[in-house]
Amino acid sequence: MLYTVLIVDTVTVAFTHWRIAPVYLAVYAPLLLCLFCTARLALWLRLRRRTLSDDEIARRLRTTVWMVAAVGVAFTAWAMSLYRYGDAYTRSHIAFYLAMTVIGCIFCLMHMRLAALLLAGIVIVPFTFFFASTHNPVFIAMAVNVFLVAVVMVLVLLFYYRDFTSLVESQVQLRAQHAETQRLSDENFRLANLDGLTNLPNRRRFFADLDHQLMPLQGQARAPGSLAIGVIDLDGFKRINDLYGHAFGDRVLEETGRRFAAQVTPQVSVARIGGDEFGLTVVGATAYRQLLDLGDTLCAAIERSYVLPEGAARLSASIGFANFPEAGETTTQLVERAYYALHFAQAHRRGGTVIFSPEHETQIRHLSKVEACLRSADFEREITLHFQPIFDTGLHEIMAFEALARWTSPVLGVVAPSMFIPVAERCDLIHALTEVLLRKALDAARSWPEAVRISFNLSARDLNVPGALHRVIRTTLASGVAPHRIDFEITETALIQDFGQARIALESLKKLGARISLDDFGTGFSSLNSVHRLPIDKVKVDGSFVAGIEREPTARAIVKSIVELCENLGLACVIEGVETRAQANALRELGATVMQGHLFGKPVPAGQVLDTYVREPLLSRLGRD
């Protein structure tokens, strides 16, 4: 607007002085001035379409200020030098031109106080002096008028500018306030979504992110292998917590968080979703091979020993993965399946990675069938016991029989205990089952010679669930079998789950007079150190060490050290799963005497126990070697 007003007004003045003034004043000078104004006008129009940086804006405004001064001087000088050429009309035009144009320009520069004041000073002061000194009363009156108007305008300008700057300042403040509010709410969001101990995203964030990531994938054309989720569980963490205290456990978790955080990439994120459970999301690289490699890397990170100021510890991690959409399409489904894979890893590949596969799907379906049948099963009729001898190779006699459950379902046929016992544990049928089995086992044992012991498997839940132990004790006392003939077998998982409760339970069984065997020793995480702190009488070394005993030096070393430690701690030691005579001989060389396995007899029904083993002594079948 400013340059347009200048150009138009200047052209009209040039027009009224055409032929009156010399050509350099009437044509060239205004032409030059108008060209300059046009150039500036074009520049401003072009700038309107660009976003300028703060620095550039400040620089341009400063240029404008001194340019206003220069332009003011040039136009005033030009107009005044035309004054002497014309008559009264053209002179009035000059005065009018200067007064009106400067007022218009000051209005246009309202937001630039310095420029507006400069312009007012540069034009109005010479104007007033110039026309006041013409001795023409009309021009003198005009000079006074214009001067007064200019003063008022400057005052209005100053008030206006003050309001304008305070408006800008309040805007700036408001924006700062808004930024502070935003910062606080960001911080709040961060804290609400962050795990305090490990600084990793927490459970809430993990699930929210997962929902967010799944939403665009669901329903649309399938993009296999685009997203996988994983759950990680630290094996042996609960034991560390129990043994060394929560403060130490926290340090271990912090360190674990750091190790996982080091594995985070744009494709892989890790969150802490529970006590010692971590969640993973993997985008892009979700082929089986890639997930297994990632699992290995994460497991390896955890297996490095933890050296902390408070002490040292060792851990391992098991990981279960579920792939979208193969394993499920919703967050719930995927998480459930990842957990299934994790439990599978813990049961079969401790310290390893398992990816949920179609076979798992079949297994889940089979398990739910087993569960349904077990719920409606008549334990009394369908579930029986087989007995397997535990043989003392030193004394050449049977020390005990282990009771092993057998289920013949009218729907499913024969179901292995390794299948239905975990199901019974999960759906809380185990207590009723244990009660029936214990009664049957003790019934059978009543007919055996007094010297032969009965070994009975208890489930972890029989020890850890309040009230369950009572049923075991009641059944034992009601059986008529002397409690000191009974060995209760428990696996170390029972101890790991709740060390304190397990200890109390074991002590009350011991008080009855029964003895305690630690089953499947060597497959889990018990150190003999923790065994030592529990009232245990016997250790049963897992059969997996026996398979390679003749060839594998490590298996030998492990068995040998367990046998020796048992001796030192005054514990009896039974080796399970002995199938060949060569194995038995190798074990004897390592110092083991008490063994169990197919070599000494397979599990047989209660009715055949006396026939097969007691009346027909083993010694004759095995020879005296």
Ligand code: C2E
């Ligand atoms: P476990 O307590 O370790 O029982 C030993 C398992 O090894 C038995 O399997 C037995 O049949 C098998 N076995 C014995 N000798 C040999 C051998 O020389 N070679 C091989 N390869 N295997 C041998 P089973 O009867 O299938 O039982 C599996 C598991 O189910 C048991 O492992 C135990 O953990 C659980 N279980 C069995 N009966 C009961 C029960 O009444 N209550 C509870 N809570 N668990 C039970």
Ligand code: CA
């Ligand atoms: Ca057992």
Ligand code: CA
């Ligand atoms: Ca065992």
